[in-house]
Amino acid sequence: MTTRPAAEQRGRETVESVVIRFAGDSGDGIQVTGTQFTTATAVFGNDFATFPDFPAEIRAPAGTTFGVSAFQIRFGSQDIANSGDQPDTLVALNPAALKVNLPDLKKGGMVVLDQGAFTARNLSKAGYDTNPLENGALSGYRVIPIDISKMTLEAVKPFGLSQKEALRCKNFWTLGLMLWMYGRNREPAVEWLTEKFSHREELAKSNIAALNAGHVFGEAVELSSEIPVYAVPKAEARPGVYRAVTGTEALVYGLLAGTRAANLKLVFGSYPITPASSLLHMLAKLKSYGVTTFQAEDEIAAACFAIGASFAGSLGVTSSSGPGVALKTEALGLAINTELPLVLINSQRAGPSTGMPTKTDQGDLFQAVYGRNSDAPLPVVAAATPADCFEVAFEAVRLASRYMTPVILLTDGYLANATEPWLLPDLGALPTFRAQFRTDPAGFHPFVRDPETLARAWAVPGTPGLEHRIGGLEKDYDSGNVSYDPDNHQRMTDVRMEKIGRIADDVPLQTVQVGPERGAVAVVGWGSSFGAISEAVMQARSDGLDVSHIHIRHIWPLPRNLGELLAGFDKILVAEMNKGQLLALLRSTYLVPAEGIQQVTGKPFHVREILDAIRSRMEQ
């Protein structure tokens, strides 16, 4: 928590940014608490970033450490690029939540906990031999133990819920307290509850009562000044209408906007897999927006389905995560060889193999750029933040349809669920890039190319006079028929490579995110480590270090000016959550002696680690 010597506002200590982590049993409604706190914060006018962390198990036994669910939010009056390394405040609704999350809490941080849940049974389920409230384990922290369970039961008594249902309101009691602590409004939560439980009014009422009770409790205790209160002033932001958006939502909107801009039907084939499934779930609900979704029997079929749809004149989109993407490799080769548009979205997760399905990772860059048999180039783009998913999805659709090529879009488990504020674009004002279907039979063959983009003609079944056959065999450059001619194979191999290479002329030049365009050190990143790198570089700069942040969206082909840009720095550090994949790509492409900053823990990058690495490498 960065405290600022600023004017106290109604007795509140003003801070620039705060990290709160809500944690409890997966049955405690932690995600709802977090989301509602986020909404209140957004409406208040802070910038923010959130990070929900679900347990791997569907419904782990209550009270166990592996059943702990958490939601972290960082919000503030300045630009917030990531959800924070260490919470300033931990809210722990049971002993297991305390056990799992305490190690992350900032030294001297605040712990709000539900004393009523610290029963002998829960302690033992969490694996505590002695009660941490009593054994000194919390010394060094500012502990605020409250019997939230009891207070919640009291508050909702009038509504006649069962004990179980009544206890389920404790997350709203907690929310009430936290909203009070940071001076946020309860209205958005009340609205949400009213709508959510419109069919069961007593639940709406109980939760609202709990919410209010938590708030009132804060006010009451304040008198005794036991609980600190804070003010986090509004952030400056570009004017406009905002909403909180997850990466998944932004992807969906980007695909929709992109296919509308291309005037193509969106046909989506997928097979469930964590953390990619949410994309399928959201799109499946959007039938009235002309979206067709298909749950295939496996990932291969999903990719092939999408390829079939593209052949038929739609934009085929498919999505998966690590192991599932691996299965689509052969089909990708077909799309490359037949030069059909396709968007493959990879929500990366920790591996190899099944790995840690619910944990995030950036390990699939090699797979995306290099992971196919033969020379099989395709463009790769990566999303940096939840809202950025919109733009990157839009771009992927553009590239796929303009260049008749499969495109891989890299996102990850973190972005899928994390949120940030999104300045809503006017979709009507976005550029369009209508796909060109060939209709003229004169001079047609299926591999006749646009001289500028080198894209082949897209003649869709149903078009009279353009009947043709394509397939995965090599074809003659001049007729599109099957060919085994050696020189022709060289020519086709070259043109496939050249087509993708030319995309570099059609994407924005690389810019520098933070810092000057030349200098001592550039920290280069891609994907969801954006926030952490950005924060780290800003902190380093405010500490007087000459560091810049370059963040690459177009992973392949790389932007035309990137080599030149990198040449302007004495040292290049590539920060990524893998063992050095972008690093290898930059080294081989530009022969720059870049070094890596790497973290492979399944968790988002820590700002601290990047910062430390910058410092130590600069000292070298």
Added chain:
Amino acid sequence: MTTRPAAEQRGRETVESVVIRFAGDSGDGIQVTGTQFTTATAVFGNDFATFPDFPAEIRAPAGTTFGVSAFQIRFGSQDIANSGDQPDTLVALNPAALKVNLPDLKKGGMVVLDQGAFTARNLSKAGYDTNPLENGALSGYRVIPIDISKMTLEAVKPFGLSQKEALRCKNFWTLGLMLWMYGRNREPAVEWLTEKFSHREELAKSNIAALNAGHVFGEAVELSSEIPVYAVPKAEARPGVYRAVTGTEALVYGLLAGTRAANLKLVFGSYPITPASSLLHMLAKLKSYGVTTFQAEDEIAAACFAIGASFAGSLGVTSSSGPGVALKTEALGLAINTELPLVLINSQRAGPSTGMPTKTDQGDLFQAVYGRNSDAPLPVVAAATPADCFEVAFEAVRLASRYMTPVILLTDGYLANATEPWLLPDLGALPTFRAQFRTDPAGFHPFVRDPETLARAWAVPGTPGLEHRIGGLEKDYDSGNVSYDPDNHQRMTDVRMEKIGRIADDVPLQTVQVGPERGAVAVVGWGSSFGAISEAVMQARSDGLDVSHIHIRHIWPLPRNLGELLAGFDKILVAEMNKGQLLALLRSTYLVPAEGIQQVTGKPFHVREILDAIRSRMEQ
């Protein structure tokens, strides 16, 4: 044909090496002719390299260009490293064979053709509007038209074959002529025919008669000195027993020798695919050598079957080509994560996708080294020549079993069928590296590691007291149980990487194939372009250029001294049959400004192109 000013031997012109290409309809028995000519040449004592080139179709309509089959042999009195760019002599048994192969013939080269096959019907099937024997198309070549069909019919008349069967002997007539022309013995062919047709003596007799007739024809015509005769003296070779071996055969023997050295059962699972199937076919015949083969329902099942076999304590081996290898990617991840031995043999072919299945390629290096989700390292080795397949397969088995890791072995469509002389090793004298099965329960868990190799303990089902469970989820470093702990994931990711990295300490240092260890230019290669690079570098050196040839067997991890070695050259040229894959690997690993020499035609590298590239790059 390199002519040497040497003593004529019984009127023969002595040449150092010759390239002959036999070509005809796929029904003409061209491959047999080539193989028999090879045997005679081997027995004579030349070094040689052969390259059979089959049509893509099973049995294309007779007489068509896409039904042409060819067999090229290069042999000589010096080291023969590749099968030659351009034939000195083309034997064409029908018009289609002439049409397809003439463009490759050396300027001024010799064409022996079967005039009897140049009928109007055959000419039109081959797509000739006019007869090339009459329209001047062959001017500039030394043409020897013989009515081979007629002479064959004459020769075999006594044996009462049908017209169709009689004509089938024309390949042996041709062989007889060619054996005479190069002064080789007919005995090996006679032996082979006698055994092959032991059940149909009239066929043996007819073919032998045709063989003899061809030979006699040469002698007779010699008088008129119409047909030139050559002597290609014996090559110097290390003493010992030799045989001609294809890459596939050598792989089989290497796998067998390797698994015997490891004391493991060889369990092989595959799914047919060109050009990998021959490995399955050969192994399937070796049941009496303790080999188990399994034709799976697809490539995924084949890989999984092999993984299951390894789990059960055998050495699982699987093989495929491009698209099939792509399908095995997910399973490879499982073998990496569970750290089970596995050998995956990839017979590369031209792609992407189905590409040109019968044509060779070196495009799968990226896939082998990088082509998986997450950080998923494994060793990659590549075979350079047919006989080298033996050693590389042996090495793959050693690495897999010693390091508990999947290993990818790269070979290709060229090596699969090409032959060269192989100095037969005494298998009893090869090193052994018995696999260590864990039996001691004390301190056991499945991921307890050998401190030196970092290999995990291999405890096979059936061992009492070591019952354990493994799987694709991340596991705890210290217990082998499932773990989602962030620091543990880092540790496991690091150790998986480190284990593969350490293999570099256990493989031979990189040597220089041709030329000095430092100098102006190093041409670096891998895989089957060995022969062409080697020849090109030798030629360049004899032209006085300061060039060396470095050929890499251990593609990953790279040999420890390679960086240092490369640093000793002013210029590094990486010659490979792809768009620059080893090139990227070397550039990123060593930051050397290497450049590529690339050919992607589906045909083996041309010595000429490499030589030209060396020259032009040295002039720069």
Added chain:
Amino acid sequence: MSSATVPDKLTAKDFASDQEIRWCPGCGDYAILKAVQRTLADLGVPRESTVFVSGIGCSSRFPYYLSTYGFHTIHGRAPAIATGVKVANPDLDVWIVTGDGDGLSIGGNHTIHALRRNVDLQILLFNNEIYGLTKGQYSPTSRRGTVSPSTPHGSFETPMSPGSLALGAGARFLARSVDTMQKHLVDVLTRAHGHRGTSFVEIFQNCLVFNDGVFSEFTERTVAAETQIHVEHGQRLTFGSERNRGLRLKPGALELEVVTIGEDGVTEDDLLVHDETNRALASVLVGLCPPAFPQALGVIYCNPAPTYEDNVREQITVAETAQPHGDLNALIRTGKTWEVAG
């Protein structure tokens, strides 16, 4: 590769492409190609809305030889790709050509799921009981004992019955024919085309290079009449050159038996009437084979149900009616939004 002017009524020849055919001379695939071209001409379908999708194999070269749209895809995946084509544009008439390796070995899963989903496709499975293109390895339909490059001592796997598998997977249309039986084949293909939903047609195809004569037990002219039974809905199950043999239910069992009219008091009325909507009957018919029984050919099962893409269309219509012309700008503004003043 294409022609712009379309004659009024296309002939079988108009369905041939300009590509040279690359099957072995004498391969059964030629005859099937002829029958398909004839069927398309007879049906009068437009070339531009007809799509042939295939996998990999000799059989899968098929689309190259037709003048319709075609997609020669990857091994085993034709059903998945064809499903994408059809769902993306239900107005297209989509056929799949596959082999016993392509459709039942590597592609078995896609085949059974296509059948279960009941997308309106015609699946033509050319069963030659061998992997032709890869030079003769045994396939999932090869008989026990098949000596092939990968089974030099003979295969010992139980062959898969394509028909039984299809029924087990929930197929709603199942028919069988033989490459050389032109008229029969055209009839069967016409029925398959007429069926809405996935139609599965097994065509016994002779691979004369690697598995010559494997179906001769019932395809040889001399024995065909006694070893084939041509099933027809509503007709009694009779066969034999004299049409005096037939199938009847074995009393008290779930079994059929071969009987001869006039023998043992059997009359024509004792013979079972073929009911192509009866799944249990289809299951039994599909399993019959010589020498004990005749091989059943023709439309063995046909029992239509709503197609996958009909269902898709319906759900989209319902959704669009409820919320016409989905406004994206409105969509992204659903849920909580807030405004930052300028």
Added chain:
Amino acid sequence: MSSATVPDKLTAKDFASDQEIRWCPGCGDYAILKAVQRTLADLGVPRESTVFVSGIGCSSRFPYYLSTYGFHTIHGRAPAIATGVKVANPDLDVWIVTGDGDGLSIGGNHTIHALRRNVDLQILLFNNEIYGLTKGQYSPTSRRGTVSPSTPHGSFETPMSPGSLALGAGARFLARSVDTMQKHLVDVLTRAHGHRGTSFVEIFQNCLVFNDGVFSEFTERTVAAETQIHVEHGQRLTFGSERNRGLRLKPGALELEVVTIGEDGVTEDDLLVHDETNRALASVLVGLCPPAFPQALGVIYCNPAPTYEDNVREQITVAETAQPHGDLNALIRTGKTWEVAG
């Protein structure tokens, strides 16, 4: 993780591993685990020669909870991996645990090919008609109309019948039971274990989080007697709390009908006797379901044939007898060799 001293006779508890179980409280998987542990104890199999192989899914976590050898592999591939285990070492006792998604969606092809090959494996398919682990999407066995995250407007695919598919693929052993029917389940598992060849056991398993009560139509205590028929070889097909209902062949048709003894002149003798070696009967039984028919449970089909690995072993024995102790040095010297003198 392991223990070195093995007691003489293992109890069900001895088959439990030390790992904490991570299924949802109340999940049907717990009951199946108990039954399997009991079965293993009853059978008296050694832990060290028992291997459980699974794919991915809630059900596939199974091996972690047993003290035998175990391999939790990748999604859908357990049959292929288990085949490798068994063929490499036929002395091992190999079980597969899979789910309706794992074994029938992504892994459908491996399942049908394992069945066709008849490797000696026990396949336990936990059918909860849903994808549990990925949070509740519909699966290939989900009923029409299933509302799930991927089918917010209800699914419309025809569910696959695991039993029909297995029979269509050539299964030689097919049985069904229910998670909560401990004794029945143990009996069925014991039979499956006893069968040489691939045994396919479908276990109806309740996923109380995403598909609670989907089998209650026949598993609810109150209705079970009237909605389940426990088939037993050689016994008449009777059911009902009074055991007075049963199945008989509908005269003149390939169909069964439910009859009541004592009504319409039906006597016990009219009821069909279960013949577990009769494939046609199995096909019909497997398709019966409430409300019109009872759900058939127990060993529906069992008709052993030589196993895959027996055949492998035999071919190897023949080969080794013909050419004992394959000498590699001799092998590489077959064919034409030549010597270069030193």
